Amino acid sequence: MQRTLVLLKPDCVQRRLIGDVLSRFEAKGLHIVAMKLLQVTPELSKQHYAEHVEKPFYPSLEEFITSAPVVAIALEGLEVIRVVRDMLGATNGLQAAPGTLRGDYSSSRQMNLVHASDSEESAQRELDLYFNADEFCDYSLVLTPFMRADDE
Structure with a gap:
């Protein structure tokens, strides 16, 4: 099973859209295995966005x-x-299609609510920046058999 990092950015938090965004991911059948609220420091920002510094x-x-x-x-x-x-x-957000998170909730390029990893390599690097290994929860959802076939 693949993992990715999602950051609900300051605009998402300030606009009180956390629940709306989370519910979209959950409705899609994605599995939350770790989550926390934190203040990004300038140092963490530089690590996360190293390619843009x-x-x-x-x-x-x-x-x-x-x-x-x-x-x-x-x-x-x-x-x-x-x-x-x-x-x-x-x-x-101005170019995002209706029905997408940014299309429905954003009208900005920078204040676009959510960051998500763009590759397996960046996902692993970013997950390591934000979570320790012991912060991931390995559990089964009882609805998983109703979300996808066994051979998927």
Whole structure:
């Protein structure tokens, strides 16, 4: 089973959309295996967005991501990285399709509610930044047999 990191960004937390976003992931059948509310520090921001630190937009990105708490979530599921990114929609909320999280709730490129890992490598790196190994919960959902076939 694949895992990914999802961050509900400060705009999501401040707009009180945590429950709405979580319910969409749960309704899709994705499995929450770790979750916590935390304040991103400038140091953590630099680690998370290492590939952007030297770019001109990074200072405003750091200011935004450290401005209020985020909710870090580890989701598990079949093709969860692709599934979550499809659910989010285009990065720019103004360009995101209706029915996607950003299409329904965002009208900004930067304040786009949610971050999600874009590959297995970034998912592992990002999960390691936000969670210790003992913070993951391994449990079975009783509804799993009703969400997908045994051979999937």
